[in-house]
Amino acid sequence: MTSGMTGNNPTRQEGWQFDCRVCGGETFCVIDLGNHPFANALLSAPENHVKRYPLALHVCASCATAQLSYCANDHELYDDYLYITPRSDSLTVHYAHIADFLASRGALGPHTRVAEIGSNIGRLLEFLQPRVASILGIDPAANVAQMANEAGIPTVNAFFNRESAIDIREREGQKDLMLARHCFAHNEKPWLMLEGVRELLAPEGTLLIENAYFLDTVARGEFDQIYHEHMYYHTLRSISAIVERQGMTLVDAYHSDIHGGTMVYIIRFAEAAGPISPRLQELLAKEGDMHRPAFYTAFTRQIEQNKVDLNTLLDGLLVQGQRIHAYGASAKSTTLLNYYGLDAQRIPCVVDSTPEKQGKYIPQVNCRIISEEAALADPADYYLLTIWNYKDEVIRKVRSRGNQHSRFILPHPEVQIADA
Numbered sequence: 396m397t398s399g400m401t402g403n404n405p406t407r408q409e410g411w412q413f414d415c416r417v418c419g420g421e422t423f424c425v426i427d428l429g430n431h432p433f434a435n436a437l438l439s440a441p442e443n444h445v446k447r448y449p450l451a452l453h454v455c456a457s458c459a460t461a462q463l464s465y466c467a468n469d470h471e472l473y474d475d476y477l478y479i480t481p482r483s484d485s486l487t488v489h490y491a492h493i494a495d496f497l498a499s500r501g502a503l504g505p506h507t508r509v510a511e512i513g514s515n516i517g518r519l520l521e522f523l524q525p526r527v528a529s530i531l532g533i534d535p536a537a538n539v540a541q542m543a544n545e546a547g548i549p550t551v552n553a554f555f556n557r558e559s560a561i562d563i564r565e566r567e568g569q570k571d572l573m574l575a576r577h578c579f580a581h582n583e584k585p586w587l588m589l590e591g592v593r594e595l596l597a598p599e600g601t602l603l604i605e606n607a608y609f610l611d612t613v614a615r616g617e618f619d620q621i622y623h624e625h626m627y628y629h630t631l632r633s634i635s636a637i638v639e640r641q642g643m644t645l646v647d648a649y650h651s652d653i654h655g656g657t658m659v660y661i662i663r664f665a666e667a668a669g670p671i672s673p674r675l676q677e678l679l680a681k682e683g684d685m686h687r688p689a690f691y692t693a694f695t696r697q698i699e700q701n702k703v704d705l706n707t708l709l710d711g712l713l714v715q716g717q718r719i720h721a722y723g724a725s726a727k728s729t730t731l732l733n734y735y736g737l738d739a740q741r742i743p744c745v746v747d748s749t750p751e752k753q754g755k756y757i758p759q760v761n762c763r764i765i766s767e768e769a770a771l772a773d774p775a776d777y778y779l780l781t782i783w784n785y786k787d788e789v790i791r792k793v794r795s796r797g798n799q800h801s802r803f804i805l806p807h808p809e810v811q812i813a814d815a
């Protein structure tokens with residue numbers, strides 16, 4: 396069983412659960428990555444004995460919901476959260492697609508009152524502001540909520556649940572559109588968020604949830620999507636299973652290739668749901684046997700093969716005297732570097748454009764985070780592209796700033812040196 400566990404009865408340990416959190420059904424283990432540090436808990440100095448927590452992915456044999464068997468305590472995980480949405484051309488294009496999609500469904504227009512859960516510094520709300528009646532952000536991280544307010548995006552600093560939703564409703568009234576992008580999987584009890592939505596969303600309103608799409612994660616071997624903040628790995632089936640228990644219905648969805656594959660889910664109250672879109676029915680048919688262990692055999696085999704291939708490639712390059720850094724100190728990089736055993740001995744530096752991260756270290760592996768300017772002044776021969784989801788953008792940026800020398804290594808779906 397998972398290392399790091401103590402006692403004879405694991406189900407009684409705090410944080411552990413081996414029955415499905417959504418339906419109570421039996422789960423099976425897809426992959427056990429061992430003990431890992433929190434992905435976003437960057438260090439201010441190298442440390443060899445950081446606190447680590449079990450990281451194992453289980454799937455429910457009944458409702459197919461993928462979930463961590465061990466969920467860390469919210470406050471331990473989020474109190475010093477350091478994720479700032481980057482300014483990115485591909486994200487702006489994605490926001491435009493979301494806005495068009497919502498408008499085509501009649502869910503977004505000049506009279507729409509919008510609230511976003513987990514709004515971070517408010518990039519999406521800033522984009523929507525000229526197109527809607529009002530915007531409001533809600534974020535549990537005090538530092539990012541403050542940054543948003545200072546930038547003119549009204550943001551409430553709170554965990555979103557029934558209590559905070561009532562509080563907001565009493566001050567500002569209900570909302571017509573609520574957004575929860577890349578945060579719905581960040582809580583062990585997502586139904587608490589939905590209880591809040593029930594209070595704040597108007598009866599005819601629309602809830603949009605967006606998450607990395609687990610079917611893509613599996614198909615492309617993107618195991619580094621697995622880290623403690625991601626307590627769930629959603630599919631159409633798992634979202635359906637969760638919202639139906641709260642009197643809501645998944646009525647539509649669309650798939651985007653951004654970030655290695657995401658799904659946008661459109662949810663309405665059951666009484667106002669209307670018909671389910673043909674597009675959703677088509678997408679559902681592709682999910683197949685995700686509730687069966689055999690579905691994941693190729694995924695786990697590929698992860699182990701890529702681990703061998705990447706270590707072999709890097710060792711070969713190091714023997715030739717090549718300098719290797721990583722590009723992108725995202726949460727994914729902590730899982731990737733730690734699970735593949737790539738520490739500062741081999742990858743001394745990770746380049747990242749977020750000033751708040753620079754000068755810090757990736758936990759446990761102790762790779763130092765440097766700025767893009769520092770990287771440009773002294774480029775590595777190879778960059779392991781840990782933010783593979785921004786591949787084209789990173790390579791274009793590096794080349795346009797005059798670095799024609801460095802080459803880029805992609806960790807999946809297969810380990811390869813990028814062409815550009």
Ligand SMILES: [Zn+2]
Pocket residue numbers: 415416417418419420455456457458459460
């Ligand atoms: Zn289940």
